[in-house]
Amino acid sequence: MSYNIHHCNPPSKQGVIDVDAIANAIKQEDPDIVAVQEVDVNTGRSGRINQAALLASKTNLKAFHFAKAIDHDGGDxxxxxxxxxxxxxxxxYKLPMEAxxxxxxxxxxxxxxxxxxGKKMKFGSTHLDAMRNPANRLLQIKTINAIADTIAVPMIVAGDFNAEEGSEVIKLLDNQFTRTCSPCQPTIPAVNPKKAIDFIAYKPQSAFSVILHKVVNETYASDHLPVTAVMKLHF
Known part of the structure:
Protein backbone atom coordinates (compact mmCIF):
# COMPACT_ATOMS: atom_id res chain seq x y z
CA MET A 1 0.00 0.00 0.00
CA SER A 2 0.96 3.63 -0.51
CA TYR A 3 -0.90 6.29 1.44
CA ASN A 4 -0.42 10.03 1.86
CA ILE A 5 -2.18 10.53 5.19
CA HIS A 6 -2.30 14.36 5.48
CA HIS A 7 -0.81 14.09 9.02
CA CYS A 8 -3.95 12.17 10.07
CA ASN A 9 -6.08 15.28 9.54
CA PRO A 10 -9.36 14.57 7.71
CA PRO A 11 -9.70 17.46 5.22
CA SER A 12 -13.35 17.97 6.16
CA LYS A 13 -12.38 18.60 9.82
CA GLN A 14 -9.83 21.39 10.05
CA GLY A 15 -7.52 20.97 13.04
CA VAL A 16 -8.80 17.49 13.95
CA ILE A 17 -6.30 14.61 14.20
CA ASP A 18 -7.85 11.17 13.62
CA VAL A 19 -5.16 8.49 13.72
CA ASP A 20 -7.80 5.78 14.03
CA ALA A 21 -9.34 6.74 10.68
CA ILE A 22 -6.00 6.24 8.94
CA ALA A 23 -5.28 3.04 10.85
CA ASN A 24 -8.69 1.64 9.98
CA ALA A 25 -8.25 2.49 6.30
CA ILE A 26 -4.97 0.58 6.32
CA LYS A 27 -6.32 -2.39 8.30
CA GLN A 28 -9.28 -2.76 5.98
CA GLU A 29 -6.90 -3.61 3.12
CA ASP A 30 -4.71 -5.86 5.31
CA PRO A 31 -1.40 -4.98 3.60
CA ASP A 32 1.94 -6.55 4.46
CA ILE A 33 3.96 -3.39 3.76
CA VAL A 34 2.91 0.25 3.57
CA ALA A 35 4.64 3.39 2.33
CA VAL A 36 3.18 6.34 4.26
CA GLN A 37 3.69 10.04 3.56
CA GLU A 38 3.01 13.26 5.52
CA VAL A 39 3.59 11.76 8.96
CA ASP A 40 3.90 13.92 12.11
CA VAL A 41 6.04 12.88 15.07
CA ASN A 42 5.69 15.03 18.20
CA THR A 43 4.48 18.14 16.35
CA GLY A 44 2.37 20.79 18.00
CA ARG A 45 -0.32 20.70 15.31
CA SER A 46 -0.90 16.98 15.96
CA GLY A 47 -0.94 17.20 19.75
CA ARG A 48 2.66 16.04 20.34
CA ILE A 49 1.85 12.42 19.42
CA ASN A 50 4.12 9.98 17.58
CA GLN A 51 1.98 9.12 14.58
CA ALA A 52 4.57 6.63 13.27
CA ALA A 53 4.57 4.54 16.44
CA LEU A 54 0.80 4.82 16.87
CA LEU A 55 0.09 3.65 13.32
CA ALA A 56 2.49 0.72 13.74
CA SER A 57 0.67 -0.31 16.91
CA LYS A 58 -2.88 0.28 15.67
CA THR A 59 -2.34 -1.57 12.36
CA ASN A 60 -0.30 -4.39 13.93
CA LEU A 61 2.42 -3.64 11.36
CA LYS A 62 4.93 -3.39 14.15
CA ALA A 63 8.17 -3.18 12.16
CA PHE A 64 8.49 0.44 11.12
CA HIS A 65 10.95 3.08 10.00
CA PHE A 66 10.13 6.79 10.24
CA ALA A 67 12.33 9.00 8.05
CA LYS A 68 12.38 12.66 9.02
CA ALA A 69 12.31 15.17 6.18
CA ILE A 70 11.96 18.46 8.08
CA ASP A 71 11.52 20.06 11.48
CA HIS A 72 7.92 21.13 11.89
CA ASP A 73 6.05 22.85 14.72
CA GLY A 74 8.37 21.60 17.44
CA GLY A 75 8.61 18.05 16.08
CA ASP A 76 9.42 16.03 12.99
CA TYR A 93 18.35 9.19 2.05
CA LYS A 94 18.12 12.96 1.73
CA LEU A 95 16.91 13.90 -1.75
CA PRO A 96 18.40 16.91 -3.58
CA MET A 97 16.89 20.26 -4.47
CA GLU A 98 17.99 23.05 -6.77
CA ALA A 99 19.76 25.84 -4.92
CA GLY A 118 14.58 -16.42 4.10
CA LYS A 119 13.99 -14.13 1.10
CA LYS A 120 14.87 -10.45 1.15
CA MET A 121 13.81 -7.36 -0.78
CA LYS A 122 14.23 -3.62 -0.49
CA PHE A 123 11.29 -1.32 0.12
CA GLY A 124 11.25 2.46 -0.19
CA SER A 125 8.76 5.15 0.79
CA THR A 126 9.06 8.65 -0.66
CA HIS A 127 7.29 11.95 -1.22
CA LEU A 128 8.69 14.17 -3.97
CA ASP A 129 8.64 17.96 -3.89
CA ALA A 130 5.28 19.60 -4.58
CA MET A 131 6.49 22.80 -6.24
CA ARG A 132 4.89 23.70 -9.57
CA ASN A 133 8.32 23.75 -11.21
CA PRO A 134 9.32 20.08 -11.66
CA ALA A 135 13.08 20.70 -11.36
CA ASN A 136 13.34 19.37 -7.81
CA ARG A 137 11.24 16.31 -8.59
CA LEU A 138 13.49 15.54 -11.56
CA LEU A 139 16.58 15.72 -9.35
CA GLN A 140 14.89 13.56 -6.75
CA ILE A 141 13.69 10.79 -9.06
CA LYS A 142 17.15 10.67 -10.68
CA THR A 143 18.63 10.18 -7.20
CA ILE A 144 16.14 7.41 -6.39
CA ASN A 145 17.03 5.70 -9.67
CA ALA A 146 20.73 5.99 -8.87
CA ILE A 147 20.17 4.44 -5.44
CA ALA A 148 18.15 1.63 -7.04
CA ASP A 149 21.04 0.97 -9.44
CA THR A 150 23.21 -0.02 -6.46
CA ILE A 151 20.72 -2.58 -5.11
CA ALA A 152 21.14 -6.21 -6.11
CA VAL A 153 17.92 -7.64 -4.63
CA PRO A 154 14.37 -6.97 -5.88
CA MET A 155 12.99 -3.59 -4.84
CA ILE A 156 9.66 -1.82 -4.48
CA VAL A 157 9.35 1.95 -4.19
CA ALA A 158 6.04 3.64 -3.41
CA GLY A 159 4.78 7.06 -2.52
CA ASP A 160 3.45 10.43 -3.57
CA PHE A 161 5.48 11.50 -6.57
CA ASN A 162 3.58 14.77 -7.11
CA ALA A 163 3.75 14.03 -10.83
CA GLU A 164 1.28 12.53 -13.30
CA GLU A 165 1.68 9.83 -15.91
CA GLY A 166 3.31 11.27 -19.01
CA SER A 167 5.40 13.75 -17.03
CA GLU A 168 9.18 13.64 -17.29
CA VAL A 169 9.35 12.57 -13.64
CA ILE A 170 7.22 9.47 -14.17
CA LYS A 171 8.97 8.70 -17.46
CA LEU A 172 12.22 8.59 -15.47
CA LEU A 173 10.61 6.38 -12.84
CA ASP A 174 9.47 4.07 -15.63
CA ASN A 175 13.02 3.85 -16.98
CA GLN A 176 14.12 2.06 -13.81
CA PHE A 177 10.90 0.55 -12.41
CA THR A 178 7.63 -1.00 -13.55
CA ARG A 179 4.49 0.54 -12.05
CA THR A 180 1.67 -1.67 -10.79
CA CYS A 181 -0.76 0.30 -12.97
CA SER A 182 -0.70 1.82 -16.43
CA PRO A 183 -2.83 3.78 -16.97
CA CYS A 184 -3.56 4.53 -13.32
CA GLN A 185 -6.78 5.59 -11.59
CA PRO A 186 -6.73 9.07 -10.02
CA THR A 187 -5.76 9.35 -6.35
CA ILE A 188 -6.26 13.03 -5.48
CA PRO A 189 -8.37 14.80 -4.30
CA ALA A 190 -10.04 12.07 -2.27
CA VAL A 191 -13.50 13.34 -3.27
CA ASN A 192 -13.94 13.31 -7.07
CA PRO A 193 -10.25 12.56 -7.73
CA LYS A 194 -8.73 14.08 -10.86
CA LYS A 195 -5.04 13.09 -10.88
CA ALA A 196 -2.94 9.97 -10.31
CA ILE A 197 0.21 10.97 -8.44
CA ASP A 198 0.53 8.10 -5.92
CA PHE A 199 2.28 5.03 -7.34
CA ILE A 200 3.76 1.65 -6.45
CA ALA A 201 6.64 0.47 -8.65
CA TYR A 202 9.08 -2.44 -8.66
CA LYS A 203 12.27 -3.80 -10.18
CA PRO A 204 13.31 -6.01 -11.84
CA GLN A 205 10.16 -6.71 -13.80
CA SER A 206 10.86 -10.45 -13.72
CA ALA A 207 10.80 -10.56 -9.89
CA PHE A 208 7.09 -9.74 -9.50
CA SER A 209 3.70 -10.29 -11.09
CA VAL A 210 0.89 -7.86 -10.30
CA ILE A 211 -2.25 -9.77 -9.34
CA LEU A 212 -4.32 -6.70 -8.44
CA HIS A 213 -3.95 -2.91 -8.39
CA LYS A 214 -6.62 -0.87 -6.64
CA VAL A 215 -7.31 2.70 -5.58
CA VAL A 216 -9.29 2.48 -2.33
CA ASN A 217 -12.42 4.63 -2.06
CA GLU A 218 -11.66 6.05 1.41
CA THR A 219 -12.80 9.67 1.14
CA TYR A 220 -12.80 10.80 4.80
CA ALA A 221 -9.41 10.11 6.36
CA SER A 222 -7.05 12.02 4.02
CA ASP A 223 -6.95 14.24 0.94
CA HIS A 224 -5.35 11.33 -0.98
CA LEU A 225 -6.88 7.93 -1.69
CA PRO A 226 -4.84 4.90 -0.63
CA VAL A 227 -3.32 2.73 -3.36
CA THR A 228 -2.89 -1.02 -2.96
CA ALA A 229 -1.30 -3.76 -5.06
CA VAL A 230 -1.28 -7.53 -4.61
CA MET A 231 1.97 -8.88 -6.00
CA LYS A 232 3.31 -12.39 -6.53
CA LEU A 233 7.01 -12.92 -5.91
CA HIS A 234 9.21 -14.88 -8.31
CA PHE A 235 12.53 -14.80 -6.43
Whole structure:
Protein backbone atom coordinates (compact mmCIF):
# COMPACT_ATOMS: atom_id res chain seq x y z
CA MET A 1 0.00 0.00 0.00
CA SER A 2 0.96 3.63 -0.51
CA TYR A 3 -0.90 6.29 1.44
CA ASN A 4 -0.42 10.03 1.86
CA ILE A 5 -2.18 10.53 5.19
CA HIS A 6 -2.30 14.36 5.48
CA HIS A 7 -0.81 14.09 9.02
CA CYS A 8 -3.95 12.17 10.07
CA ASN A 9 -6.08 15.28 9.54
CA PRO A 10 -9.36 14.57 7.71
CA PRO A 11 -9.70 17.46 5.22
CA SER A 12 -13.35 17.97 6.16
CA LYS A 13 -12.38 18.60 9.82
CA GLN A 14 -9.83 21.39 10.05
CA GLY A 15 -7.52 20.97 13.04
CA VAL A 16 -8.80 17.49 13.95
CA ILE A 17 -6.30 14.61 14.20
CA ASP A 18 -7.85 11.17 13.62
CA VAL A 19 -5.16 8.49 13.72
CA ASP A 20 -7.80 5.78 14.03
CA ALA A 21 -9.34 6.74 10.68
CA ILE A 22 -6.00 6.24 8.94
CA ALA A 23 -5.28 3.04 10.85
CA ASN A 24 -8.69 1.64 9.98
CA ALA A 25 -8.25 2.49 6.30
CA ILE A 26 -4.97 0.58 6.32
CA LYS A 27 -6.32 -2.39 8.30
CA GLN A 28 -9.28 -2.76 5.98
CA GLU A 29 -6.90 -3.61 3.12
CA ASP A 30 -4.71 -5.86 5.31
CA PRO A 31 -1.40 -4.98 3.60
CA ASP A 32 1.94 -6.55 4.46
CA ILE A 33 3.96 -3.39 3.76
CA VAL A 34 2.91 0.25 3.57
CA ALA A 35 4.64 3.39 2.33
CA VAL A 36 3.18 6.34 4.26
CA GLN A 37 3.69 10.04 3.56
CA GLU A 38 3.01 13.26 5.52
CA VAL A 39 3.59 11.76 8.96
CA ASP A 40 3.90 13.92 12.11
CA VAL A 41 6.04 12.88 15.07
CA ASN A 42 5.69 15.03 18.20
CA THR A 43 4.48 18.14 16.35
CA GLY A 44 2.37 20.79 18.00
CA ARG A 45 -0.32 20.70 15.31
CA SER A 46 -0.90 16.98 15.96
CA GLY A 47 -0.94 17.20 19.75
CA ARG A 48 2.66 16.04 20.34
CA ILE A 49 1.85 12.42 19.42
CA ASN A 50 4.12 9.98 17.58
CA GLN A 51 1.98 9.12 14.58
CA ALA A 52 4.57 6.63 13.27
CA ALA A 53 4.57 4.54 16.44
CA LEU A 54 0.80 4.82 16.87
CA LEU A 55 0.09 3.65 13.32
CA ALA A 56 2.49 0.72 13.74
CA SER A 57 0.67 -0.31 16.91
CA LYS A 58 -2.88 0.28 15.67
CA THR A 59 -2.34 -1.57 12.36
CA ASN A 60 -0.30 -4.39 13.93
CA LEU A 61 2.42 -3.64 11.36
CA LYS A 62 4.93 -3.39 14.15
CA ALA A 63 8.17 -3.18 12.16
CA PHE A 64 8.49 0.44 11.12
CA HIS A 65 10.95 3.08 10.00
CA PHE A 66 10.13 6.79 10.24
CA ALA A 67 12.33 9.00 8.05
CA LYS A 68 12.38 12.66 9.02
CA ALA A 69 12.31 15.17 6.18
CA ILE A 70 11.96 18.46 8.08
CA ASP A 71 11.52 20.06 11.48
CA HIS A 72 7.92 21.13 11.89
CA ASP A 73 6.05 22.85 14.72
CA GLY A 74 8.37 21.60 17.44
CA GLY A 75 8.61 18.05 16.08
CA ASP A 76 9.42 16.03 12.99
CA UNK A 77 7.63 15.49 9.67
CA UNK A 78 8.41 12.91 7.02
CA UNK A 79 7.65 9.50 5.55
CA UNK A 80 7.18 6.06 7.04
CA UNK A 81 7.49 2.36 6.26
CA UNK A 82 5.13 -0.03 8.08
CA UNK A 83 5.80 -3.76 7.72
CA UNK A 84 4.40 -7.09 8.87
CA UNK A 85 7.88 -8.54 8.36
CA UNK A 86 11.16 -7.64 10.08
CA UNK A 87 13.17 -4.72 8.73
CA UNK A 88 16.94 -4.22 8.69
CA UNK A 89 19.51 -2.02 6.92
CA UNK A 90 17.28 0.94 7.67
CA UNK A 91 18.34 4.14 5.95
CA UNK A 92 17.08 7.65 5.29
CA TYR A 93 18.35 9.19 2.05
CA LYS A 94 18.12 12.96 1.73
CA LEU A 95 16.91 13.90 -1.75
CA PRO A 96 18.40 16.91 -3.58
CA MET A 97 16.89 20.26 -4.47
CA GLU A 98 17.99 23.05 -6.77
CA ALA A 99 19.76 25.84 -4.92
CA UNK A 100 17.43 28.71 -3.95
CA UNK A 101 14.38 26.78 -5.19
CA UNK A 102 12.40 27.41 -1.99
CA UNK A 103 11.38 23.75 -2.07
CA UNK A 104 10.73 21.59 0.97
CA UNK A 105 13.44 19.02 1.80
CA UNK A 106 12.39 15.47 0.90
CA UNK A 107 13.69 11.99 1.71
CA UNK A 108 13.57 8.35 0.68
CA UNK A 109 13.02 5.89 3.54
CA UNK A 110 14.61 2.53 2.70
CA UNK A 111 14.82 -0.83 4.45
CA UNK A 112 15.53 -4.47 3.76
CA UNK A 113 12.38 -6.53 4.30
CA UNK A 114 12.92 -10.08 5.57
CA UNK A 115 10.23 -12.18 3.91
CA UNK A 116 9.12 -15.73 4.81
CA UNK A 117 11.44 -18.46 3.56
CA GLY A 118 14.58 -16.42 4.10
CA LYS A 119 13.99 -14.13 1.10
CA LYS A 120 14.87 -10.45 1.15
CA MET A 121 13.81 -7.36 -0.78
CA LYS A 122 14.23 -3.62 -0.49
CA PHE A 123 11.29 -1.32 0.12
CA GLY A 124 11.25 2.46 -0.19
CA SER A 125 8.76 5.15 0.79
CA THR A 126 9.06 8.65 -0.66
CA HIS A 127 7.29 11.95 -1.22
CA LEU A 128 8.69 14.17 -3.97
CA ASP A 129 8.64 17.96 -3.89
CA ALA A 130 5.28 19.60 -4.58
CA MET A 131 6.49 22.80 -6.24
CA ARG A 132 4.89 23.70 -9.57
CA ASN A 133 8.32 23.75 -11.21
CA PRO A 134 9.32 20.08 -11.66
CA ALA A 135 13.08 20.70 -11.36
CA ASN A 136 13.34 19.37 -7.81
CA ARG A 137 11.24 16.31 -8.59
CA LEU A 138 13.49 15.54 -11.56
CA LEU A 139 16.58 15.72 -9.35
CA GLN A 140 14.89 13.56 -6.75
CA ILE A 141 13.69 10.79 -9.06
CA LYS A 142 17.15 10.67 -10.68
CA THR A 143 18.63 10.18 -7.20
CA ILE A 144 16.14 7.41 -6.39
CA ASN A 145 17.03 5.70 -9.67
CA ALA A 146 20.73 5.99 -8.87
CA ILE A 147 20.17 4.44 -5.44
CA ALA A 148 18.15 1.63 -7.04
CA ASP A 149 21.04 0.97 -9.44
CA THR A 150 23.21 -0.02 -6.46
CA ILE A 151 20.72 -2.58 -5.11
CA ALA A 152 21.14 -6.21 -6.11
CA VAL A 153 17.92 -7.64 -4.63
CA PRO A 154 14.37 -6.97 -5.88
CA MET A 155 12.99 -3.59 -4.84
CA ILE A 156 9.66 -1.82 -4.48
CA VAL A 157 9.35 1.95 -4.19
CA ALA A 158 6.04 3.64 -3.41
CA GLY A 159 4.78 7.06 -2.52
CA ASP A 160 3.45 10.43 -3.57
CA PHE A 161 5.48 11.50 -6.57
CA ASN A 162 3.58 14.77 -7.11
CA ALA A 163 3.75 14.03 -10.83
CA GLU A 164 1.28 12.53 -13.30
CA GLU A 165 1.68 9.83 -15.91
CA GLY A 166 3.31 11.27 -19.01
CA SER A 167 5.40 13.75 -17.03
CA GLU A 168 9.18 13.64 -17.29
CA VAL A 169 9.35 12.57 -13.64
CA ILE A 170 7.22 9.47 -14.17
CA LYS A 171 8.97 8.70 -17.46
CA LEU A 172 12.22 8.59 -15.47
CA LEU A 173 10.61 6.38 -12.84
CA ASP A 174 9.47 4.07 -15.63
CA ASN A 175 13.02 3.85 -16.98
CA GLN A 176 14.12 2.06 -13.81
CA PHE A 177 10.90 0.55 -12.41
CA THR A 178 7.63 -1.00 -13.55
CA ARG A 179 4.49 0.54 -12.05
CA THR A 180 1.67 -1.67 -10.79
CA CYS A 181 -0.76 0.30 -12.97
CA SER A 182 -0.70 1.82 -16.43
CA PRO A 183 -2.83 3.78 -16.97
CA CYS A 184 -3.56 4.53 -13.32
CA GLN A 185 -6.78 5.59 -11.59
CA PRO A 186 -6.73 9.07 -10.02
CA THR A 187 -5.76 9.35 -6.35
CA ILE A 188 -6.26 13.03 -5.48
CA PRO A 189 -8.37 14.80 -4.30
CA ALA A 190 -10.04 12.07 -2.27
CA VAL A 191 -13.50 13.34 -3.27
CA ASN A 192 -13.94 13.31 -7.07
CA PRO A 193 -10.25 12.56 -7.73
CA LYS A 194 -8.73 14.08 -10.86
CA LYS A 195 -5.04 13.09 -10.88
CA ALA A 196 -2.94 9.97 -10.31
CA ILE A 197 0.21 10.97 -8.44
CA ASP A 198 0.53 8.10 -5.92
CA PHE A 199 2.28 5.03 -7.34
CA ILE A 200 3.76 1.65 -6.45
CA ALA A 201 6.64 0.47 -8.65
CA TYR A 202 9.08 -2.44 -8.66
CA LYS A 203 12.27 -3.80 -10.18
CA PRO A 204 13.31 -6.01 -11.84
CA GLN A 205 10.16 -6.71 -13.80
CA SER A 206 10.86 -10.45 -13.72
CA ALA A 207 10.80 -10.56 -9.89
CA PHE A 208 7.09 -9.74 -9.50
CA SER A 209 3.70 -10.29 -11.09
CA VAL A 210 0.89 -7.86 -10.30
CA ILE A 211 -2.25 -9.77 -9.34
CA LEU A 212 -4.32 -6.70 -8.44
CA HIS A 213 -3.95 -2.91 -8.39
CA LYS A 214 -6.62 -0.87 -6.64
CA VAL A 215 -7.31 2.70 -5.58
CA VAL A 216 -9.29 2.48 -2.33
CA ASN A 217 -12.42 4.63 -2.06
CA GLU A 218 -11.66 6.05 1.41
CA THR A 219 -12.80 9.67 1.14
CA TYR A 220 -12.80 10.80 4.80
CA ALA A 221 -9.41 10.11 6.36
CA SER A 222 -7.05 12.02 4.02
CA ASP A 223 -6.95 14.24 0.94
CA HIS A 224 -5.35 11.33 -0.98
CA LEU A 225 -6.88 7.93 -1.69
CA PRO A 226 -4.84 4.90 -0.63
CA VAL A 227 -3.32 2.73 -3.36
CA THR A 228 -2.89 -1.02 -2.96
CA ALA A 229 -1.30 -3.76 -5.06
CA VAL A 230 -1.28 -7.53 -4.61
CA MET A 231 1.97 -8.88 -6.00
CA LYS A 232 3.31 -12.39 -6.53
CA LEU A 233 7.01 -12.92 -5.91
CA HIS A 234 9.21 -14.88 -8.31
CA PHE A 235 12.53 -14.80 -6.43
Missing amino acids: YGVLILSRYPLSDIHT NSQGEPRVLAMATVHLPG
